[in-house]
Amino acid sequence: MGADVIKIEGPAGDSSRHAGPFLQGRAGPDRSLSFWYLNAGKRGITLDLETGPGLRLLHRLAASADVVVEGFRPGCLDGMGAGYHELSTANPRLIMASITGFGQSGPHRDFSSCDIVAAALGGQMYACGDQDTPPLRLPDNQAHLAASLFAAAGILLALLARRVTGRGQHVDISIQECVAATLDHVLPRYLSQGEVARRQGSLHWSNAFRIFTCRDGHLLLSLLLNWETLVEWLDAEGMAADLKEARWLDSEERRRGLDHIVEVLERWTRGHNAADLAERGQLMGFPWAKVASMAEVADSTQLEARGFFITVEHPELGARFKYPGPAARLSRSPWRLRRRAPMLGEHNEEVLCGELSSPSTTETGKFEGALPLQNIRVLDFTRVLAGPYATRLLADFGAEVIKVQRPEELEADPFARAYYQAWNRSKLSVALDLSRPQGIALSRRLIAVSDVVVENFSPRVMANWGLDYQRIRGMRPGIIMVSLSTQGQTGPQRDYTGYGPTVHALSGLIHLTAFAPDRPLGPGHSYADHVAGLVAALATLAALEHRARTGEGQHIDVSATEAMCSLLGVSLMEWLANGHEPMAAGDRSFTAAPHGCYRCQGEEAWCAIGVSSEEEWKAFIQALGNPPWATEPRFATTSQRVEHSVELDRLVESWTREHTADEVMHILQRAGIAAGKVQDAGELASDPQLNARGFFVNMVSPRGERGTSDACPIRLSATPAAYRHAAPEPGRDTDRILGSLLGLTGEELAALRKLGVIA
DSSP states (O other), X not given: OOOOOEXXXXXXXXXXXXXXXXXXXXXXXXXXXXXXXXXXXXXXXXXXXXXXXXXXXXXXXXXXXXXXXXXXXXXXXXXXXXXXXXXXXXOTXXXXXXXXXXXXXXXXXXOOOOHHHHHHHTTTGGGSSOTTXXXXXXXXXXXXXXXXXXHHHHHHHHHHHXXXXXXXXXXXXXXXXXXXXXXXXXXXXXXXXXXXXXXXXXXXXXXXXXXXXXXXXXXXXXXXXXXXXXXXXXXHTTOOTTTTSXXXXXXXXXXXXXXXXXXXXXXXXXXXXXXXXXXXXXXXXXXXXXXXXXXXXXXXXXXXXXXOSEEEEETTTTEEEEEOOOSSEESSSOOOOOSOOOOTTTTHHHHHSSOOOOOOOOOOOOOTXXXXXXXXXXXXXXXXXXXXXXXXXXXXXXXXXXXXXXGGGSOSSHHHHHHHHHHXXXXXXXXXXXXXXXXXXXXXXXXXXOSEEEEXXXXXXXXXXXXXXXXXXXXXXXXXEEEEESSOSXXXXXXXXXXXXHHHHHHTHHHHSSSSTTSOOOOSSOHHHHHHHHHHHHHHHHHHHHHHHHOOOEEEEEEHHHHHHHTTHHHHHHHHHHOOOOOOOTXXXXXXXXXXXXXXXXXXXXXXXXXXXXXXXXXXXXXXXXXXXXXXXXXXXXXXXXXXXXXXXXXXXXXXXTSOHHHHHHHHHHTXXXXXXXXOHHHHHTOHHHHHTXXXXXXXXXXXXXXEEEOOSOEESSSOOOOOSOOOOTTTTHHHHHHHTTOOOHHHHHHHHHHTXXX
């Protein structure tokens, strides 16, 4: 987004330089494709923070910086005299973002963590996998990457707040909280109905999607949508079996007979190519997708048409490499990749011997209690999860979010209500019938007094209403419009339909979320919807910052598929740079062992463990009581332990089975080993760390229903999130909004209500 990011490493380099995959399979500090992808666009320097000169240089850099981002253990920088208090004393405008396993406070703040442990304690793993497999983590360190999106949004919120207050603040990000906040149905189901979501393989939690085997791969297929059209298709090929019977027209009967429906559909899909079925299904309005490999993602005609992959020069290698591109497209301040990742110490002289500028001073005034977005009005046309999740984050930090909806949207089903409540707190509601010209006219008038418009319809809808960006910017100079769709606003597949599971298939996430390549499972929840929502919120905050500097509004085009691909960039790089297809690894790691999910004493009791260094290995075997097998030559080094990880896992599990998951976690954590119980929804709700940090928010709905939802994982020290009220009943604020903002009289409102235009 244009920031001058200076990556600080120790003299020996960051440990991430030694994380694979590597260019052409040869390890080296400047050959890690993971490091390339995650650090592209930055400058890099080396500092020895264990010496006085190194710390003085850090203080000098921080005195000239807008933001410091750090991931040390809590209290580590304080012990060096370089914590937020010390650095902000010299530079009161400084924003520091601390990203740690469990945050800066709470009883588990000093626990050791890694991606698999965060996935376990954050609740992600319990709902992923099958009943005959261990819990499964998502690939490419998704726990850490989800936290990175929250952290980036937190930094932008702090920058926007600084424009008002003139001061910086501390952004506290707990990776565990970020995982728990991106679980789709898991917490709403438990908090509203006491129901614990369990693993059900490739069957989506809603029972609406499942992965099927085809002649040449796998297909993500919707089971219960457009039922009659699907049966007609099957019947035309002589494959409908008994599904033509009238009893299957009843939706409840289909749910009860889901296993039989799956059998019939599986016989049918096995006779077809996955891509052919996906293409024909999309043309008929089904949200289907072939389960794409990384090679197929890289060869996508849609991504190619949108120019998603970009070329980056590596002059030291005399070569150019393709990289995954932007997670979101901003029309006036577009994403740019200015340089490849820095080589070790590449910019030492340039940065440390050059002139350092002072932090920017752009505040408009100072007053206490300001929320970053308190003067921003958002008109929210979104539905379901991805869009509402984006606007919920904006509402949490002060934006006035007005939902435009129909009264019948809120279903009577208790879980549907809980789901709606979870993603729409602190918003207002106006009920308009957008099928009528008067409803469209009222929407236009609301847009004219708003700062941001967010929508997640298919690309044709807003244009059909005359509410596309080209027309609304004439109504409101400086308007920011966010369009969130499955595959973006342009390209040959822009009109394809899709939900979170569709995006999982298109992006390669399903392909990589498995224990074996011939049995893809995918996530147990609609993770891509959270990712798309977070990317949309992040891009909106960036556009607001751009508007504050320039006065310009812009159009933001968020393809959920591209957003998800951006979090699978390391796996994509393995194909793009090496031509090597990354394969699903389950819970294993190619650089650490033991690393996995181990059965413990009790029913469905598991603990995730990650041992990544020789020092940790020594502490680990000591915590186990120095078992004789630990001295065997095959376990002598990390690479040998990785090579023999199957045998090692069996031996480790012989120990974990003798203890409860809590015992395993605490024994290993006392030894400094990253270990975490695989928590289900109920255990999340009672988790001492989450509760100590106030992760759960209690609210009362307009009907008087008491409910609980997750808080925002972005913890700002000076301008924290405010959870003002529960989600609105559709139309609750119609009269107030149309009266106060548009000046409609009581008589005009009554006439519109009589016509059915408003409710």
